[in-house]
Amino acid sequence: MGTVNGEYEDFDAGDVGWLCIGPTVKCEEVPLCCCRDGAARLWREGSRGGEVAPVSDNIEHQRCIDLRVVHLLRNVIQEIEHRIGIQADHIRNQNSIIKTREDKYRSKIKALETLVNGTNEENEMAINRLEVVKVEKSKIDEKRKLGEQDMIRLIREKDNAENIIASLHQEMQVMNRMHEQFREQMETKARQMEEHLTLRAKEAEFCLMQSKKKVEEVEATSQLKSQLWSKKANIFQSFMNNQKLSIKDIKISSQSIKQEMYALQMTWRDEISNIGHDLKGLVDAAENYHKVLAENQKLFNEVQELKGNIRVYCRVRPFLPGQDGKLTAIDYIGENGEILIANPSKQGKEGYRMFKFNKVFGTHSSQAEVFSDIQPLIRSVLDGFNVCIFAYGQTGSGKTYTMSGPGTSREDWGVNYRALNDLFDISLSRKNAFSYEVGVQMVEIYNEQPNGLVVPDASLHPVKSTSDVLDLMEIGQSNRAVGSTALNERSSRSHSILTVHVRGLDVKNGSTSRGCLHLIDLAGSERVERSEATGDRLKEAQHINKSLSALGDVIFSLAQKNAHVPYRNSKLTQVLQSSLGGQAKTLMFVQINPDVESYSETISTLKFAERVSGVELGAARSNREGKDIKELLEQVASLKDTIARKDMEIEQLQLLKSKSPNSMTERNGSNLLRQSTSSTGLSSLPVASQQNQQLSGSVEAEAEDNASDDGCSVGETEYSPAGASETSAERAHKAPSRITRFFLTKNGQPSTSRPKPREVVPKTQGSMRPGTAQATGGSLAKPSKRR
Numbered sequence: 001m002g003t004v005n006g007e008y009e010d011f012d013a014g015d016v017g018w019l020c021i022g023p024t025v026k027c028e029e030v031p032l033c034c035c036r037d038g039a040a041r042l043w044r045e046g047s048r049g050g051e052v053a054p055v056s057d058n059i060e061h062q063r064c065i066d067l068r069v070v071h072l073l074r075n076v077i078q079e080i081e082h083r084i085g086i087q088a089d090h091i092r093n094q095n096s097i098i099k100t101r102e103d104k105y106r107s108k109i110k111a112l113e114t115l116v117n118g119t120n121e122e123n124e125m126a127i128n129r130l131e132v133v134k135v136e137k138s139k140i141d142e143k144r145k146l147g148e149q150d151m152i153r154l155i156r157e158k159d160n161a162e163n164i165i166a167s168l169h170q171e172m173q174v175m176n177r178m179h180e181q182f183r184e185q186m187e188t189k190a191r192q193m194e195e196h197l198t199l200r201a202k203e204a205e206f207c208l209m210q211s212k213k214k215v216e217e218v219e220a221t222s223q224l225k226s227q228l229w230s231k232k233a234n235i236f237q238s239f240m241n242n243q244k245l246s247i248k249d250i251k252i253s254s255q256s257i258k259q260e261m262y263a264l265q266m267t268w269r270d271e272i273s274n275i276g277h278d279l280k281g282l283v284d285a286a287e288n289y290h291k292v293l294a295e296n297q298k299l300f301n302e303v304q305e306l307k308g309n310i311r312v313y314c315r316v317r318p319f320l321p322g323q324d325g326k327l328t329a330i331d332y333i334g335e336n337g338e339i340l341i342a343n344p345s346k347q348g349k350e351g352y353r354m355f356k357f358n359k360v361f362g363t364h365s366s367q368a369e370v371f372s373d374i375q376p377l378i379r380s381v382l383d384g385f386n387v388c389i390f391a392y393g394q395t396g397s398g399k400t401y402t403m404s405g406p407g408t409s410r411e412d413w414g415v416n417y418r419a420l421n422d423l424f425d426i427s428l429s430r431k432n433a434f435s436y437e438v439g440v441q442m443v444e445i446y447n448e449q450p451n452g453l454v455v456p457d458a459s460l461h462p463v464k465s466t467s468d469v470l471d472l473m474e475i476g477q478s479n480r481a482v483g484s485t486a487l488n489e490r491s492s493r494s495h496s497i498l499t500v501h502v503r504g505l506d507v508k509n510g511s512t513s514r515g516c517l518h519l520i521d522l523a524g525s526e527r528v529e530r531s532e533a534t535g536d537r538l539k540e541a542q543h544i545n546k547s548l549s550a551l552g553d554v555i556f557s558l559a560q561k562n563a564h565v566p567y568r569n570s571k572l573t574q575v576l577q578s579s580l581g582g583q584a585k586t587l588m589f590v591q592i593n594p595d596v597e598s599y600s601e602t603i604s605t606l607k608f609a610e611r612v613s614g615v616e617l618g619a620a621r622s623n624r625e626g627k628d629i630k631e632l633l634e635q636v637a638s639l640k641d642t643i644a645r646k647d648m649e650i651e652q653l654q655l656l657k658s659k660s661p662n663s664m665t666e667r668n669g670s671n672l673l674r675q676s677t678s679s680t681g682l683s684s685l686p687v688a689s690q691q692n693q694q695l696s697g698s699v700e701a702e703a704e705d706n707a708s709d710d711g712c713s714v715g716e717t718e719y720s721p722a723g724a725s726e727t728s729a730e731r732a733h734k735a736p737s738r739i740t741r742f743f744l745t746k747n748g749q750p751s752t753s754r755p756k757p758r759e760v761v762p763k764t765q766g767s768m769r770p771g772t773a774q775a776t777g778g779s780l781a782k783p784s785k786r787r
């Protein structure tokens with residue numbers, strides 16, 4: 001067994017080594033292990049000559065390279081060992097040669113010594129020869145030494161080579177291990193892949209089976225279908241034949257029908273043209289109908305105006321932000337003033353109630369729309385008519401919104417501001433023919449106490465423009481802010497009255513006209529039970545009920561044309577006396593909260609409004625006077641003033657006599673007049689409030705009230721809430737104020753043609769009755785809501 005390197009033919013069975021079949025072609029790193037065809041051949045132990053195992057992959061190839069390196073290194077070591085052996089043999093041979101030569105020379109030396117002993121000459125020769133031998137010997141010694149050094153160097157090289165072999169061996173082992181691991185990984189992967197592939201193969205086989213089955217099924221069904229289709233084709237063919245036959249028939253009959261149709265078309269054309277004529281007639285009639293309807297409405301309004309009917313406008317406020325989920329009780333609003341209310345607890349016809357008024361404004365109606373409908377009414381104030389507009393409804397139904405508006409911007413303006421603005425505009429446009437003086441007065445009635453607010457002494461303030469009015473309102477705001485801390489709460493429980501006095505002078509003929517406009521924001525009309533009030537609240541509610549009930553009584557007594565109208569049952573009716581009965585034009589805004597929860601309040605409000613709308617006050621009359629009448633009236637006024645002074649003197653004298661300060665109380669107490677509320681529609685009014693209704697003034701006072709210039713009573717009567725408890729002295733002190741005139745000249749001074757107001761120190765807020773201006777406040781609106 002030997003080692004074979006590269007020769008193909010020269011190995012025997014059992015030899016171990018590497019065989020390179022041919023010259024290197026592919027592998028450049030270890031050229032000897034690669035062969036001509038690019039494949040390395042590993043000659044394994046035990047293989048016989050010519051049998052070579054092909055190196056099939058890189059692992060084998062690497063292994064082949066490693067083994068080849070080991071093999072080469074072994075060869076190097078063997079070569080070195082071989083050389084060392086040769087050198088050793090050589091040294092040994094040299095030594096033996098040297099020994100033999102030594103022996104030779106020793107024998108020669110001995111011979112020479114013997115010769116020396118024989119002859120000196122010979123001795124000298126022998127010594128010379130000895131010297132030569134010694135030189136040769138030293139040369140040989142040097143050579144031997146060099147050989148030994150070579151041997152040592154070769155031994156070292158051998159050790160180094162052995163170390164390299166050992167490290168290479170270790171590396172080879174590491175590589176082997178890595179190769180082993182890699183091979184194992186590859187094997188496991190191969191196994192997994194094999195398993196996966198077998199599974200897939202099985203699945204594919206299964207799918208194949210399935211598809212085969214399906215193909216069979218499809219083949220079977222398609223066969224059936226083709227049979228069916230062929231049957232159908234036969235049927236269709238026969239059907240087509242039949243159809244062709246029938247089409248022929250139809251063609252024949254269609255021709256006859258066409259002829260008939262043509263004849264029919266001709267007759268229809270005639271008929272349609274006839275219908276067109278008829279329709280045109282109908283359209284004309286419909287147009288006429290609308291015109292007639294509008295005319296009817298106009299005539300109705302005119303008739304109502306002539307009759308002096310109280311106009312009732314209903315306004316439904318929208319749901320407020322945050323009330324989106326609420327249900328409405330308003331079912332329908334008609335164009336001609338109808339409003340249908342649905343009762344949430346009743347079904348069918350019974351659940352609905354229809355009301356009809358002059359007009360109903362829905363939730364989307366704007367402030368401007370509302371005003372445009374009442375504008376003519378307001379303008380008539382400039383022609384000397386008294387006009388009264390009041391808003392009625394439960395708390396939060398939008399009374400203040402309608403009368404004053406939610407803000408001070410022009411769009412928000414309510415009836416109050418728009419009315420004044422309009423009056424100023426018109427007076428300006430008529431300035432060449434008429435000279436107008438406008439004055440406003442603001443009063444709040446709270447707990448049956450009318451308080452002149454904003455303006456000290458409840459007197460009239462001349463205004464020349466809308467901005468004057470707005471300024472006045474601001475003064476009122478600030479006054480109220482000082483006066484009360486609970487205004488917010490109070491605002492819905494007091495009646496707010498804005499009175500606009502207009503005096504017109506015809507520049508050409510000197511005739512005058514006096515008109516008065518009352519704009520009233522009433523307190524909430526809800527029933528006292530609902531608010532479940534106690535204490536002060538109960539008192540307030542009773543007062544509100546009392547005044548509203550008195551308002552109802554006045555209105556219905558006017559409707560029944562009673563001889564006596566109970567104006568003096570409340571401060572409110574006293575204030576409105578001239579505007580409710582004195583041939584004034586009256587309009588009521590009935591305000592509705594759409595919420596179903598307010599259903600019963602809504603119904604009671606609407607019932608009241610329905611009754612009000614039927615009330616005839618008599619045709620309105622203008623307060624126009626010629627020059628003579630004017631002078632006569634002024635004389636009457638001056639006489640009245642004298643009488644009043646006399647009255648005052650008499651009363652002062654009576655005062656001196658009287659010891660009891662309650663004499664007035666007794667006097668007023670004797671005038672107690674119980675009012676029936678059965679006719680007011682406010683049947684829920686508590687008995688207490690009904691019983692407490694009193695006349696706060698005397699019959700004489702009523703007569704005096706009616707004697708005012710424009711018939712507007714605000715400021716002319718004593719509005720003392722303590723009318724019953726006021727002392728005679730106080731009454732005497734105030735008596736002249738009853739005939740105080742509101743009309744002021746352009747510069748705001750009282751007119752000289754009229755009796756001057758009493759010569760007393762003008763009442764300031766501080767001098768007013770306790771609980772009036774200082775404790776309360778007033779404005780065009782209920783100011784607290786504007787804050």
Ligand SMILES: Nc1ncnc2c1ncn2[C@@H]1O[C@H](COP(=O)(O)OP(=O)(O)OP(=O)(O)O)[C@@H](O)[C@H]1O
Pocket residue numbers: 316317318320363393394395396397398399400401402406491492493522523524591782785
């Ligand atoms: N037509 C409307 N459009 C929008 N909001 C309205 C309308 N009417 C009323 N409101 C709003 O409803 C709320 C209540 O209105 P408002 O204060 O005018 O009621 P009110 O009847 O005067 O109440 P009170 O009896 O307390 O004086 C306010 O927030 C007001 O802005």
